[in-house]
Amino acid sequence: MTPAIDVQGLQVSYGPHAVLSGLDLTVAPGEVYALLGPNGAGKTTAISVLTTLLTPTAGTVRVAGFDVATQQVEVRRRIALTGQSAAVDDMLTAVENLVMLGRLSGLGTRRARERATELLERFSLTDAASRRVKTFSGGMRRRLDLALSFVVVPEVLFLDEPTTGVDPRSRLDLWEVIRTLADAGTTVFLTTQYLEEADLLADRVAILDGGRIVETGTPAQLKSLVGSDTLVLHGDDGEQSAEIPTDGTIAGLRAALDAIEDPGAVASVSLRRPTLDDVFLSLTSTGGPARPLAHKEIA
Ligand SMILES: Nc1ncnc2c1ncn2[C@@H]1O[C@H](COP(=O)(O)OP(=O)(O)OP(=O)(O)O)[C@@H](O)[C@H]1O
Numbered sequence: 001m002t003p004a005i006d007v008q009g010l011q012v013s014y015g016p017h018a019v020l021s022g023l024d025l026t027v028a029p030g031e032v033y034a035l036l037g038p039n040g041a042g043k044t045t046a047i048s049v050l051t052t053l054l055t056p057t058a059g060t061v062r063v064a065g066f067d068v069a070t071q072q073v074e075v076r077r078r079i080a081l082t083g084q085s086a087a088v089d090d091m092l093t094a095v096e097n098l099v100m101l102g103r104l105s106g107l108g109t110r111r112a113r114e115r116a117t118e119l120l121e122r123f124s125l126t127d128a129a130s131r132r133v134k135t136f137s138g139g140m141r142r143r144l145d146l147a148l149s150f151v152v153v154p155e156v157l158f159l160d161e162p163t164t165g166v167d168p169r170s171r172l173d174l175w176e177v178i179r180t181l182a183d184a185g186t187t188v189f190l191t192t193q194y195l196e197e198a199d200l201l202a203d204r205v206a207i208l209d210g211g212r213i214v215e216t217g218t219p220a221q222l223k224s225l226v227g228s229d230t231l232v233l234h235g236d237d238g239e240q241s242a243e244i245p246t247d248g249t250i251a252g253l254r255a256a257l258d259a260i261e262d263p264g265a266v267a268s269v270s271l272r273r274p275t276l277d278d279v280f281l282s283l284t285s286t287g288g289p290a291r292p293l294a295h296k297e298i299a
Pocket residue numbers: 014019037038039040041042043044045046
């Protein structure tokens with residue numbers, strides 16, 4: 001089967017500054033793929049290349065079977081991208097924005113109106129449907145921006161930090177929309193700073209650091225990289241006061257307990273399974289392969 005996204009040896013440099021230095025990845029049709037990385041890792045840069053907005057320095061990139069460098073029109077016809085607030089017209093109302101994009105995308109007037117109504121409902125903007133966008137709050141504008149990328153169901157949907165600045169309720173709604181689209185066959189490529197989002201949503205997660213993918217796998221596979229449980233200490237107030245990594249064995253747990261400097265100050269202890277946060281920190285903070293996390297004071 002042709003991959004929905006196929007990236008080989010992608011390099012992007014801004015002048016002498018190499019941002020992506022040999023990125024390789026493939027995403028299967030219908031897969032939800034999350035790209036994680038610290039600020040400045042090059043996530044937006046990668047999305048810009050994949051959506052034909054930026055010409056790479058080297059490498060080949062195919063999206064929906066077409067080359068982004070030589071078949072831009074074919075690619076653009078099959079994708080949608082959010083993060084383009086520029087697509088929102090401030091002087092129009094929310095419903096006008098949605099209907100206009102529907103019409104531009106080839107829907108009939110009636111279908112464009114129906115779709116606008118559905119999306120306003122879905123993104124909790126029904127009450128604001130007839131207000132000009134220039135009166136919207138940042139979060140409302142973000143929701144409208146997202147709604148616009150769902151007007152026509154694309155073959156591949158690119159979401160650059162889709163839920164940044166979105167309240168928790170709308171975030172849940174959006175996750176449901178993304179899952180529904182993926183179940184219906186749309187490939188989703190998203191970047192996120194919320195590891196919980198990658199964990200819940202993504203079939204596969206890739207961690208970008210130093211211009212390359214340093215690790216990739218299902219959320220469960222990545223969590224198994226950092227492997228062991230963490231001993232969590234709680235103070236009198238029940239708050240977490242420190243955590244100590246273990247290797248998952250009884251001896252390791254015993255050693256962790258022995259390492260507690262002031263047992264009198266510890267009211268209770270618990271064990272926590274690894275999270276994607278642990279994976280992310282162990283792989284990106286100072287680079288290199290997975291290694292045990294340092295004893296981390298939460299304070
Ligand atoms: N047009 C540009 N000209 C020069 N440098 C740029 C340009 N765009 C991005 N960069 C640099 O490239 C690097 C990667 O930026 P990019 O926006 O892709 O990171 P990101 O992973 O999306 O970060 P964030 O998590 O903050 O969104 C950064 O060091 C940034 O300063």
